[in-house]
Structures are given as structure tokens and as C-alpha cells.
Amino acid sequence: MNAKLNELTARETAGLVARREISALEVAEACLSRIAAVEPLVGSFLRVDGEGARAMAADLDRRLAAGEEPGPLCGVPVALKDLLCVKGWEVTCGSKILKGFFSPYDATVVRKLRAAGAVFLGQTNMDEFAMGSSTENSGYQITRNPWDLDRVPGGSSGGSAAAVAAAEAPVALGSDTGGSIRQPAAFCGVAGMKPTYGRVSRYGLVAYASSLDQIGPFARDVGDVALLLEAISGHDPLDSTSAPIPVPAYRDSLGREIAGMKLGVPRQCFAAGLEEGVERAFRESLEIFRGLGAEIIEIDLPRIPHSVACYYIISTAEASSNLARFDGVQYGYRSPAGENLVEMYEATRRDGFGEEVKRRILLGTYVLSSGYYDAYYARALQARRLIKDDFDKAFERCECVLMPTSPTTAFEIGSRIADPLRMYLSDLFTIAVNLAGLPAISITGGFDASGLPVGIQVIAPPFEEEKIIRTASAFEAGAGFQDRKPVLSVPPAAAPGPS
Amino acid sequence: MTKKKIGPSDIEAVARLARLGLSAEEKEKFGRQLNDVLLYMEKLDGLPLEGVEPLSHVLPLQNVMRDDTPRPGLEQKQALANAPEKRDGFFKVPPVIE
Numbered sequence: 001m002n003a004k005l006n007e008l009t010a011r012e013t014a015g016l017v018a019r020r021e022i023s024a025l026e027v028a029e030a031c032l033s034r035i036a037a038v039e040p041l042v043g044s045f046l047r048v049d050g051e052g053a054r055a056m057a058a059d060l061d062r063r064l065a066a067g068e069e070p071g072p073l074c075g076v077p078v079a080l081k082d083l084l085c086v087k088g089w090e091v092t093c094g095s096k097i098l099k100g101f102f103s104p105y106d107a108t109v110v111r112k113l114r115a116a117g118a119v120f121l122g123q124t125n126m127d128e129f130a131m132g133s134s135t136e137n138s139g140y141q142i143t144r145n146p147w148d149l150d151r152v153p154g155g156s157s158g159g160s161a162a163a164v165a166a167a168e169a170p171v172a173l174g175s176d177t178g179g180s181i182r183q184p185a186a187f188c189g190v191a192g193m194k195p196t197y198g199r200v201s202r203y204g205l206v207a208y209a210s211s212l213d214q215i216g217p218f219a220r221d222v223g224d225v226a227l228l229l230e231a232i233s234g235h236d237p238l239d240s241t242s243a244p245i246p247v248p249a250y251r252d253s254l255g256r257e258i259a260g261m262k263l264g265v266p267r268q269c270f271a272a273g274l275e276e277g278v279e280r281a282f283r284e285s286l287e288i289f290r291g292l293g294a295e296i297i298e299i300d301l302p303r304i305p306h307s308v309a310c311y312y313i314i315s316t317a318e319a320s321s322n323l324a325r326f327d328g329v330q331y332g333y334r335s336p337a338g339e340n341l342v343e344m345y346e347a348t349r350r351d352g353f354g355e356e357v358k359r360r361i362l363l364g365t366y367v368l369s370s371g372y373y374d375a376y377y378a379r380a381l382q383a384r385r386l387i388k389d390d391f392d393k394a395f396e397r398c399e400c401v402l403m404p405t406s407p408t409t410a411f412e413i414g415s416r417i418a419d420p421l422r423m424y425l426s427d428l429f430t431i432a433v434n435l436a437g438l439p440a441i442s443i444t445g446g447f448d449a450s451g452l453p454v455g456i457q458v459i460a461p462p463f464e465e466e467k468i469i470r471t472a473s474a475f476e477a478g479a480g481f482q483d484r485k486p487v488l489s490v491p492p493a494a495a496p497g498p499s
Numbered sequence: 500m501t502k503k504k505i506g507p508s509d510i511e512a513v514a515r516l517a518r519l520g521l522s523a524e525e526k527e528k529f530g531r532q533l534n535d536v537l538l539y540m541e542k543l544d545g546l547p548l549e550g551v552e553p554l555s556h557v558l559p560l561q562n563v564m565r566d567d568t569p570r571p572g573l574e575q576k577q578a579l580a581n582a583p584e585k586r587d588g589f590f591k592v593p594p595v596i597e
Contacts, residue, residue: 102581198558306543324517329582343593349517349520350522359532362510362513379548382552383546
């Protein structure tokens with residue numbers, strides 16, 4: 001059985017470990033073996049903490065043996081995106097500028113996972129400072145899509161999505177500012193949720209764009225998304241943007257019917273240049289929803305085509321401010337060049353930041369600068385209001401909105417990196433959701449002709465994650481796409497060995 | 500509304516504001532790419548924005564206050580642990596005044 005423990009759902013693992021039918025250590029070992037075997041192919045992780053994971057698991061087993069009450073994530077191995085602070089771990093946000101930064105504290109979500117009995121495997125690769133849609137902007141390495149190793153896993157949480165798809169970890173955490181959980185989940189054929197803005201504390205998350213960032217779970221099915229979401233949600237006095245709203249038992253929304261439910265499909269999503277395979281899979285997924293008794297209605301989100309322009313003004317403006325703190329004084333890299341303080345700042349940031357981060361800092365600084373503020377930033381905030389109004393109006397007519405997650409399936413490594421604007425445009429369907437602060441999940445809605453997963457989004461009004469869980473889990477039960485897994489042929493040379 | 504295309508001198512000015520050193524090639528390349536992006540941003544000009552209240556934050560939360568009571572924070576040693584250079588309990592930096 002040991003070889004398959006890494007393929008159990010988090011729910012199964014937590015149950016088996018709680019009943020002491022298997023040990024947390026065995027599960028951790030199974031994941032670490034899988035990591036050792038497939039990492040040379042996939043490259044999901046920047047750092048694997050095998051020793052720490054074994055210690056956490058063994059400690060949990062001891063406490064359970066002593067009669068301690070098991071937590072909801074008892075013995076569940078978790079991979080963490082490299083922008084969540086874990087006390088004593090190096091945290092780099094995928095950037096050279098943070099190399100050598102060791103966190104003095106735990107992020108709130110990390111503290112909650114510890115309390116729930118989770119076991120930490122290590123930190124996953126990402127686009128530097130979460131800026132990107134392919135994980136190619138990492139300052140350290142690329143990550144390959146487990147479905148096709150010549151393709152990107154999506155981004156920015158590409159490492160977390162790939163780790164779950166490759167069965168290196170049953171679940172992972174990522175962050176989503178403009179689609180950075182949902183788009184990689186779509187590309188890697190797993191489930192990934194961006195909760196409502198304010199649902200999950202960001203204390204200890206390295207900030208990119210603070211009015212948009214949200215932490216959320218990756219899993220191989222919706223049930224595990226619900227389990228993780230419940231564990232990490234809730235008000236936190238350490239994050240003034242976290243909402244003082246009670247956390248429902250999200251798992252109670254699993255396995256319920258959706259007959260009679262009204263689901264809205266924006267007419268705009270077909271006009272946006274969907275790849276043929278994506279459009280076909282999306283239309284077929286609508287038939288599956290109909291087959292489950294849901295009513296599909298056409299809705300109008302007329303301002304959604306303006307989301308990309310709006311988003312890349314607001315997010316870069318906020319990023320230019322948030323990233324001012326990386327100046328070589330308090331932590332991370334410092335350039336030895338420069339005769340005075342300003343020259344040191346400029347040299348540190350020149351050498352420490354990668355290309356995409358520099359591009360976004362420049363754009364954000366420009367749109368906030370004197371003379372341009374009103375033309376760009378102020379207008380973007382007004383456009384943001386209109387985009388949110390579109391969703392508010394849509395939700396008067398339907399309970400959830402359905403859209404493709406991305407207009408394409410996973411693209412080839414290197415194929416888009418030279419054209420930033422084209423890369424930005426691929427985020428059209430995800431970023432409107434962040435601008436409006438809504439919760440949304442991406443699940444596999446089908447496959448294209450070459451067998452690559454196609455993601456579909458289920459979007460709900462603020463703090464109505466239960467509707468998403470209910471709708472997405474009903475779809476999963478009806479369609480069964482979550483059971484299809486990528487096949488990685490592990491070369492003998494990369495067989496498990498001492499890590 | 501017409502928007503000035505961004506040129507090499509604009510890139511230099513913005514980079515100075517952002518305290519970001521750039522190579523000559525980067526100035527040329529970023530200038531070109533940002534120009535494309537800024538032209539795309541003009542898409543917003545198609546929206547009737549007159550009188551629309553700006554939305555800076557999606558939650559209806561305002562002025563979150565807490566009791567003014569001390570709570571544990573990082574100690575000096577921890578706060579300095581990641582510093583590239585430090586001396587006598589302070590962050591050390593190159594000269595500020597010429």
C-alpha cells in the first residue's frame with residue numbers, strides 16, 4: 001500500500017491517520033519518495049524539507065498515540081508556495097532578491113495548518129513575486145507541466161499546481177492576484193480556489209497587489225479544496241482586511257444536488273478568442289451541468305473586456321509600492337556596488353529583480369506618477385467599480401457564473417515569454433474575479449484534442465463559497481474528469497534515492 | 500485624451516523614481532514594451548467613466564481599529580537577523596549624505 005499513499009485524498013489520509021490505520025510518517029515518506037522520483041522531470045519544488053516533514057509527521061504520530069485529539073488535516077502533507085512565511089524556513093518569493101531571507105515567524109495560514117495537523121513538505125516554485133502566468137519568471141528554475149513536459153504549468157502558483165497534479169503532494173497552498181491559483185489549476189488538471197477577498201488572512205504572505213491578493217488551496221478534487229478552505233479561513237486580527245464573518249462547514253456542501261440551480265454564462269466569453277478545444281470542452285461542460293438539472297442562462301458582463309487594462313494598472317501600481325521595501329537594507333540581497341545609499345538601492349534592485357518584476361515596477365511607478373495618475377490609476381479604479389457592478393447585476397439573475405478559466409490550454413515553454421502584452425491578455429477570464437473580490441474555483445471541465453486539461457471556473461457572490469463547493473462537487477460527481485491523471489514515465493536514473 | 504508615448508527619457512525618470520538601476524538594453528526594451536502596454540490601456544477610454552465613484556477596496560470594511568495595548572513583536576535580535584549589514588543593534592547602510 002505504501003507506494004500509493006501519496007495518491008490518497010487529504011480526506012482519506014486524515015481519516016486513516018486519525019484512526020491510526022496508517023502513520024503520518026508513512027504518508028510523508030510516500031510523498032517524499034514520489035518527489036525524489038519525479039522532481040528531475042517536473043521541478044515543482046524550490047526546496048524540499050524532508051527532515052522537517054519526517055519530524056513533523058513523527059511528532060504527530062507520537063501525539064496521536066498519546067491520545068491527542070486529531071485535527072482535520074491530521075497527517076496531510078502540504079506543499080506551500082514560496083511566498084508564505086514559515087518560521088525558520090528560507091522564503092524567497094521566487095526571487096533572487098530574497099535569497100538568504102529566513103522567516104522569523106509563521107504566516108497565519110501556516111499557523112492554522114500546523115494546528116490542524118498538516119505536515120509541510122517544502123516550498124513550490126512560482127513566478128518571481130507572483131508576477132506571471134507560466135512560472136517561467138522564477139528567479140531559480142522552470143517547472144514543467146506533468147501532462148506534457150514541454151509545456152508550462154501556468155502561473156504564478158505553477159509549482160503548487162504541478163506538485164498536486166504529479167501526486168507529489170495531495171494538496172498545496174498558492175496565492176491568486178489575477179488568476180495565479182485558477183489558471184495553473186486549469187493547466188495542470190487539478191482543482192484550485194481563490195476565496196473571497198478577506199476570507200483568508202494574508203498575514204505572512206509576501207504582498208504583490210494588496211487590494212487583490214488572496215491565498216487559496218489546490219487539491220485533486222473539490223472535497224479536498226473544501227477541507228483545506230475550512231482550515232485556513234477566518235478572521236485574523238493581524239490582517240485588517242480579513243473579514244469578521246463566521247466560517248461555514250464547507251464540507252457540508254459536498255455531494256448535494258444542483259437541480260434547479262441557475263448558472264449564468266456571460267455572452268462575452270465566446271467573443272474573446274477561445275481556443276477551439278477550450279470552447280468545445282466548455283460547451284460540453286454546460287451540457288453536463290444541464291444534465292444535472294441546472295438551468296444555464298445567458299448573462300451580460302459588458303465591461304469584462306476592460307478587465308485586463310484595469311488590472312494591469314491597479315496591480316502594477318500596488319506592486320510598485322509594495323516592492324519598495326526590497327532595498328537591500330533589512331533583509332535579502334544587497335549589492336556591494338554604489339558609493340552612497342541611493343546608488344546601493346539602485347544596484348541592489350537592478351541585480352536582485354528579474355525582468356518581469358522590473359517591467360511591472362516601472363509600469364506601476366509610471367501610472368502613479370505626477371501627471372499620469374488621473375489618466376491611468378484614477379480611471380482604472382472607476383473601471384473597477386463598473387466591472388464589479390456587472391457581476392452584482394449578474395448575480396441578481398443567477399446563483400453562480402460559469403466561464404472558462406483560460407482561453408487556451410497549457411502553452412509550450414518559451415512560446416510567449418518575449419511578448420508580455422500577449423501573456424497579460426491570457427488572464428482575461430480570471431482577473432475580473434479579483435477586481436470584483438469574488439470567490440471562484442477552477443476545476444477540470446474536459447480535455448482538448450491533445451489530451452490537455454481544460455479548466456472551467458465557477459464564480460459566486462462574496463462569501464458564498466458554499467455555492468461554489470456545491471456546484472463544483474456536483475459537476476465532478478457527474479463528469480468524473482478528476483479521476484484522469486497525467487502519466488509521468490520516471491526514468492530509471494531518477495528512481496527514488498537518498499534525497 | 501492623447502497619451503504621450505513613453506520614450507527613453509521617460510523610462511529613465513520612472514526608473515529613478517523607482518530606485519531601479521537599468522542597463523541601456525533594458526531601457527530600450529522596456530521602453531518599447533511599456534509603450535505597447537500603455538497603448539493597450541487606452542482601451543479604458545472607451546468606457547463612460549464620468550461620475551463613477553472609484554473603487555479602491557472591494558470590502559465594506561473601514562478603519563479597522565484594535566485596542567491600544569502592547570503585544571509581543573519581533574525582538575531586536577530577530578529583526579536584525581536577516582540584515583545584510585548591521586552594527587551595534589542598527590541596520591548599517593552606505594553614506595546617506597555626500
